[in-house]
Amino acid sequence: MTGSLERYAQRHARVADALTAVASCVCTVFGARIGTSESAPPHALWPAWILVLSGVAVVASRSRPRAALVVTAAAAAVLTALGYLPSPLLLAPVMTALYWLAALTDARTVGVYGSATMTVLLATSLAGAPIGDDFTLRTVGTVLWLLLPVSLGSWSRLRRAYVESVQARAAHAERTREEEARLRVAEERMRIARELHDAVAHHMAVAHAQAGTAAHLADTHPEQTRRILTDLVGTTTAALLELRATVGVLRRTADPDADPLExxxxxxxxxxxxxxxxxxxxxxxxxxxxxxxxxxxxxxxxxxxxxxxxxxxxxxxxxxxxxxxxxxxxxxxxxxxxxxxxxxxxxxxxxxxxxxxxxxxxxxxxxxxxxxxxxxxxxxxxxxxxxxxxxxxxxxxxxxxxxxxxxxx
The missing domain is CATH 3.30.565.10 (Histidine kinase-like ATPase, C-terminal domain)
Structure with a gap:
């Protein structure tokens, strides 16, 4: 199921980002309605532009994760400073931006931006309401909710790096196999060329010399010419036999029942x-x-x-x-x-x-x-x-x- 959602999100990134932004805004609205501190009730009407900014930032979190985190963290800081409890619903836009920051950047960047975000939200959350029964929620809860997307995003980044590494090694191994295959083919071609040259070149050179000598002596020494031509027939016959034997060796398979080679x-x-x-x-x-x-x-x-x-x-x-x-x-x-x-x-x-x-x-x-x-x-x-x-x-x-x-x- 998770793999199917990831594949859909990769193929339809804009649609997935828009749906995520809408869901984050809805979560923020519900978080604001239920996240009211009894000791410090929030303003009756909180600025609507915070909701708009958070939604826009979430849409851009895949392409500009640092800027998206800064905007969503600022919006969440305003809400917590107004007295709203930092519940996971209220912090949904920040958590989304943190996920993409951890998934798309390096560990050092995540550490710097994540620490700054936690510090700001802890400070504004504690400043927005007096210390009471919700102290643990405003401190430990905030840290835990913000660490969750960082962990998930880091796991996604490491998993993607692992998959890319495996694919790179597989591609390298494939290239290596292809290069080795080409090298073996080249070596085999050289071996075949050498074997054919050794099998034919000597006999052809001797035949060439015999034919040239016979042509030179044909008019003046007919008997010697006939003897040379007889030797020429033997030379070409030997060349054919050795060529046939060489081709037979090259075509021979690992058949245990095959006839023994000469x-x-x-x-x-x-x-x-x-x-x-x-x-x-x-x-x-x-x-x-x-x-x-x-x-x-x-x-x-x-x-x-x-x-x-x-x-x-x-x-x-x-x-x-x-x-x-x-x-x-x-x-x-x-x-x-x-x-x-x-x-x-x-x-x-x-x-x-x-x-x-x-x-x-x-x-x-x-x-x-x-x-x-x-x-x-x-x-x-x-x-x-x-x-x-x-x-x-x-x-x-x-x-x-x-x-x-x-x-x-």
Missing amino acids: PAPGLDRLPTLVAACASAGLTVTVDTEGQARPLSPGVDLTAYRIIQEALTNATKHASDHAARVRLRYDDARLFITVTNDGTTDGGPVPPVPGGGYGLMGMRERAHSVGGDLRAGPRPEGGFEVAAALPFQPRTPADAPAGRRHEETR
Whole structure:
């Protein structure tokens, strides 16, 4: 019931204020008729303008609570000074103004205005009639009746502040959830883009090199051209199979009865990768230093993808059609270095356009397992990709600091 009245008052504020003003004036009239002290009867006719002022002040108490309280308190002071008892009916306009003051302002303002109102009304009430049997009503009663609307208004203010706080927290939580959802979507898009790039870019670069070489040798070396075209078919088939496998992983659900996934590629497939590069005309030399250590699946996949992308770049850009892969194991990390001696300055294979996303993907992969990667030109010429990966994945914050060159090719 109270909630319904509050909602109606909020939707129809002017109507509610007008009804409150009329009710306050009616209460004041009845309070004046019954609130007569036997020892000090009031004047036969009390000023009608007091009633008018009180009504107008009550109407404005929602928009101007301080001014409304001053006017209604002054009117009540006049009535009590004339000898009327400060009953709740007589004090209805003041109580209404006090309620709105407590509901709409801060506690300090309520304390100052409320104390002043009580002091004035107590003084005028005691001055308007001699001390008698109604002394308790004029003192304790006045204080209690004035404290009631202050308490109700303060409770209303605190309740409204609590509701607003809850709504603000809910809105903040909703914004946070939306931001987290957008962040997860962006991260997922980046992961999908990286997976698709890793699955397709190497095979497409090799196929591009094979097709360019075949076109260059078609007229002079038909047998070699046919062999290269056969290798090209194998390269594109491998690209389709890996793309299909990648899409299958991305679309896979958490179905316990689903078929097991094909193992992710790792360094055990490095000979196959070297052979594919050789079919595209890139000679790859692999050197291993130290005792090979078992790698976690994530680090093993990261190492393979970094070497794959580095050799893809070498296939597109190496002028001597040669690259070197160096794997060095120490007590805690695997160091990968892929180098070539320069970029093409002519030849049968046209350049493959790229935006540097491969290097960015390599860095992201290295950082995701707690490793580090740098890539850039070598002082003696050529290009170098160097990565340091832990045997077991770590958070990026635990990874050793290292230089990060932002060069892209």
